[in-house]
Amino acid sequence: MKIIETIQELRKELQPHRSNAIGLVPTMGYLHEGHLSLIRRAKQECNTVVVSIFVNPLQFGPNEDFERYPRDLERDAQLAEEVGADLLFTPSAAEMYPRPIRTRVTVAGLTERLCGASRPGHFDGVTTVVSKLFHIVEPDRAYFGQKDAQQAAVIQQMVQDLNFPLEVIVCPTVREPDGLALSSRNVYLSEEERRQATVLFQSLQEAEKRWRDGAFSSAAEMEAFIRDRIETQPLAVIDYVSVLRYPALELPEDLHGPLIVAVAVFFGKTRLIDNVVLPGKEEAACFAR
Structure with missing residues (x-):
């Protein structure tokens, strides 16, 4: 598995793989079995699997846990490699947002209830960063967990409305033996x-x-x-x-x-x-x- 930190390098690395299926698993890191199940599924269905790890500041509100969100890149890299990831994309905030961003992607309707009501602006941050990742990686399939069901519905709507040439795969929630959803x-x-x-x-x-x-x-x-x-x-x-x-x-x-x-x-x-x-x-x- 190769770890890549820049958009330019990732695009160059993916160029020879464009004729085969590319799978993307977008994450914010601190990987657990839920993430790993997505990577395994992507590995079954795609020739090349890209896992992104990026704690996206756009989707955190001012009083949320951006600064203390758990991070352990060395551990994540080991886990991702063990389950078959080919490329680990770990951009910095400066790489993803080199200047103040003036363009955001908004999905109306689906984002106004549930977590959207509790976390204003959250889904604009999610759809903006995911659309950037889709443009950067150009995957054939992208994998998301059912635990974040609203997020999955929002991204499916975005893909449909904006004609992204990819399939969104939503995979079952992975749980602890006592039923608690992994997070x-x-x-x-x-x-x-x-x-x-x-x-x-x-x-x-x-x-x-x-x-x-x-x-x-x-x-x-x-x-x-x-x-x-x-x-x-x-x-x-x-x-x-x-x-x-x-x-x-x-x-x-x-x-x-x-x-x-x-x-x-x-x-x-x-x-x-x-x-x-x-x-x-x-x-x-x-x-x-």
Whole structure:
């Protein structure tokens, strides 16, 4: 695996590989099994796999954790190489933004709920940096995790609207044995916060089971059920619990899928997100069989 720090060098390195499939796994580093599962999937489907590691300042708000976001490039490089990455792109902020940026990519509608409501400007930062990476790497496929389901929907919309010649692959959330979704921010949690955080997936699982049994009459009823479950843990401070159409991220008129049931909850200073996507009628019927 080769580590590359500049856009010019990466483009030069990729030039001989353009006739074959190139896969991109964009990350902010501090890799965990969720990231590694994306790299493995890319390796199965592509001839050349590029992993980017860039903690993007554009997607952090003024009171968020940009400065303390976990970083360990040496460890990340070892892990990425072990699972098959061919190129590791590790640009500096000065390389990606050599002058104050005046152009941003905005996806309207999908970014105004869920994390977009809690983190103004966040998704403009995400779509801007991802569009830059798409132009720099020119991948045939790009890989994202279902844990960041809103991000995945936003990027799919951007790719469709702006005619990027690539396929966005969304891969399943990877979890700890107790169900907690893997996240680079999990390292912030104290032992007790970590224990209580398992309520997120537990509440989503219980809500999904009740939904499949037809126990809810409205999205509001489902949201209230999840809130009540999460609030059994004293350290949990809910940012949002939302049931929306997926991937349109619109308010549902009924509970026929596909739907996303998404939560964001603080444990101490650490904000965790999780979700489940509930299938449409045909998928649900297959599940029932």
